[in-house]
Amino acid sequence: MLSLLRPHPGPLHEFCLMPDLADILNAQQKLEGVASRTPLLSFPSLNEQLGGQVFFKAECLQRKGAFKFRGAYNALCNLSEAERAGGVVACSSGNHAQGVAEAARLFGVDAAIVMPQDAPSVKVEGTKAAGAEVIFYDRYSEDREAIARALCEERGACFIHPFNDPNIMAGQGTLALEISEDLISMDLVPDKVLVPVSGGGLAAGVSVAIHGSFPDCKIIACEPVGHDDLAASLEVGQPVETENTRDGDEPSLCDALLAPQPGNLTFEVLKDHVSSVATANNNDVLQAMAFAMKQMHLIVEPGGAIGLAALLSGAVQLDGGVAVVILSGGNADPELLQKVLRL
Structure with missing residues (x-):
């Protein structure tokens, strides 16, 4: 059931309720046969390289190329x-x-x-x-x-707000129900789930859904360098806007992850579910995109690759455990993909 009455940002409704697991299950029913059930992929050579077992939720293969x-x-x-x-x-x-x-x-x-x-x-x-x-x-x-x-x-x-809406959060959480179902079928319990975060709709829905099945799993939010507003918000206990909006001298490549601060609704969920925040810079992201293309045969856009970037750069360690990385989107411009292929 929807819980915790909160102001709603939309023009037609003054109040909304925060989503819980039942709302995500309801969204899953609505999406059945409409959204793609994307695969949960694993690569033995990468598991050996990273010292653990890592799975990738390939939302880059979703309808219109992203979880949205x-x-x-x-x-x-x-x-x-x-x-x-x-x-x-x-x-x-x-x-x-x-x-x-x-x-x-x-x-x-x-x-x-x-x-x-x-x-x-x-x-x-x-x-x-x-x-x-x-x-x-x-x-x-x-x-x-x-x-x-x-x-x-x-x-x-x-x-239709991009993240600060309970129905948006519930819909995004359906991908985590699929993750849970697939892992349970393999008798596996995840230690960590790495999820890209901007306004927080995906991370909020994923957190609620994952903790519904695996309450001890750590949710690691992944943000671009210069746009780590969730980390700053968690530190002070309320949504705050990012002051630095660049990656060194350049704007971030992660165009999908540039909301200036978490939503007031999404933050209410994230503050209770996120264990830690990891960041990745433009070079980390490009290297991750290149790895995905050449080793995994997947096209992943910069924001969608940030969890993989955090793993490959060492910002997040597997420590012999089981981790899931959400590859949230694959809509990268051809010009950028040409650059990535040259790395």
């Missing part, structure tokens, strides 16, 4: 017919954009997505291909959420 479709579809499922009739609006650098666009297409409703001008072209093209209207903004001088909410007011549409 799960939450978006669940969010639209939980709108009334009247709400869907007004259309939906979202803001995203790309994966939530594509997820909402695809879910809206399946429901036959209009979708408008506010995207940064520098969003990867593959994500912009994927959003348009699903039939959504794309509205660009400058991420350095404009407030994407303010633009999105103004569109909602103007059009009578529903705002």
